């Protein structure tokens with residue numbers, strides 16, 4: 198079943214069109230990779246799906262589980278199961294990671310009409326997940342991402358993903374700034390979440406990540422469009438020959 | 448509009464204010480003479496207005512117009528209502544001293560539970576005791592302005608507390624001002640003398656009983672902190688949303704003292720806290736943390752004068768304002784460094800969080816430095832909530848208001864964290880959370 202359907206999406210930022218009619222379908226259980234040169238619109242697409250303000254959708258639509266995603270506020274999208282692991286996670290001084298995780302999880306549960314998670318159950322879950330991601334407990338007592346290294350910030354994103362159990366995970370350059378070991382830990386965390394009901398969209402510049410998170414489908418984005426889709430061998434092809442061939446195609 | 452007529456009308460109302468209150472005002476004939484003099488000073492000056500430099504942002508003539516008649520002494524029904532409010536605002540383990548409509552309420556207070564090293568009298572009993580030569584002193588202060596003079600003239604009661612040298616007070620002293628009289632004013636004046644080498648926490652709360660509103664509070668606190676003492680002073684002004692609260696505090700700090708003052712304003716349509724803190728002994732550390740949480744058309748003014756009268760003291764002032772709707776927050780901070788006060792280290796920082804386009808923050812820092820070997824400074828920031836942080840929280844499932852609330856809590860949290868005692872800090876956080884819930 199189609200989880201996410203992006204149809205002929207056109208998006209403007211500050212009067213300039215960035216996405217020029219982008220189409221993408223992601224089914225339950227699939228892993229998609231999106232590759233493409235700097236500035237091709239990958240982050241823009243992920244932001245529009247998550248509901249970031251400042252983007253004007255001038256044409257097309259986004260359906261999530263058959264519902265019009267563009268009609269929903271960002272928090273409604275999150276509660277419905279959309280999760281974006283940010284390319285640049287922000288720092289929030291004064292809000293401890295623990296408090297943030299609990300507030301967010303309970304807000305999502307409340308929006309879905311579920312009861313709040315009991316504190317001991319919550320703590321147990323956080324402890325398990327953070328352990329598997331090699332996140333020390335004292336990091337969770339600090340402000341959200343405050344003083345975290347680049348790699349720690351990315352792992353914190355994966356931690357949230359594991360905790361919130363979204364049905365669509367979009368990972369925007371999860372691999373940037375990670376050393377080899379950190380990359381493996383984060384990728385293992387992502388793979389552990391893979392399930393027949395959950396889809397992943399992995400945005401990356403490097404084939405290396407796709408050795409760990411193996412995609413079913415690879416898309417090439419260029420100048421605001423998906424210009425080619427194929428199997429995982431497409432990523433290898435790109436690694437060898439670069440994006441030049443597609444820039445002309447776009 | 449005929450200005451002359453309006454003026455006459457105003458001053459007559461003021462005279463009536465004193466004449467009709469006189470029977471209620473405690474004091475020997477000498478004290479009454481002093482009060483009359485203070486009242487004449489007030490009458491001559493009138494309510495402060497914008498052309499008086501210290502009050503330029505808080506024009507009381509425009510904001511409150513007139514002083515309301517004195518609240519009646521609380522009757523049994525009022526005390527009963529006050530008791531409920533006291534229960535709702537009590538802090539577990541603290542020793543309560545309750546003033547209802549400007550009168551000490553012994554039955555609502557923990558008089559017998561006070562530590563033996565703490566002596567308690569009421570202002571009323573001290574002033575009424577003709578044999579007490581010091582009585583008149585209790586109405587004097589060094590700084591004079593119209594509201595302080597009015598307080599001296601009209602103060603009906605207050606607590607006069609002294610804590611003996613060397614006392615380690617385990618339980619905070621909690622002075623609770625409760626208003627039960629709608630449309631009336633209460634004048635209180637309290638004296639706290641903290642001895643040498645004392646450890647103590649003093650909390651003050653200003654609250655309304657039930658739906659009481661439209662009242663005015665004029666409070667004065669005179670506080671001495673003895674050498675080597677370690678004192679936390681926390682003031683929580685949560686008066687009714689249509690009330691006015693004008694408070695003047697005079698603090699004299701001895702040598703080698705640690706004095707932490709925290710104020711939070713969450714109530715009253717119009718408020719001013721003016722604090723005059725003198726560092727009178729060397730080697731002391733003063734920390735002042737203020738938080739204004741304002742919404743609707745509230746006006747909240749915090750004015751602080753920190754006087755470094757001697758060398759080698761440190762003062763830190765941190766002021767945070769969260770301003771919503773059309774509210775107006777004022778911070779005036781003056782640091783005075785006297786010629787002898789070398790090696791003074793005095794800093795103040797103000798930060799304003801503007802939650803609406805119409806919110807207003809005024810900030811007036813002043814450094815008056817007469818010594819040459821000092822380190823003093825001030826800084827200020829003002830801005831809205833960070834959009835990228837808001838979006839991050841929303842993308843994780845927090846609805847707009849809740850995302851804002853979390854960031855506001857973080858903003859004031861840094862000030863609230865300065866309160867060392869866990870129970871007290873939770874109490875303060877609870878008040879801030881109720882303020883957040885009042886935002887629609």
Ligand SMILES: Nc1ncnc2c1ncn2[C@@H]1O[C@H](COP(=O)(O)OP(=O)(O)OP(=O)(O)O)[C@@H](O)[C@H]1O
Nearest residue numbers: 210211215233234235236237238239240241242251
């Ligand atoms: N807020 C903005 N204001 C103006 N231009 C923007 C804004 N956000 C994105 N753009 C422009 O849109 C284009 C696409 O940017 P986007 O960040 O989506 O690219 P990307 O594919 O994620 O690139 P990278 O691989 O470098 O992360 C770029 O030309 C960028 O400059």
Ligand SMILES: [Mg+2]
Nearest residue numbers: 239240241284
């Ligand atoms: Mg990007």
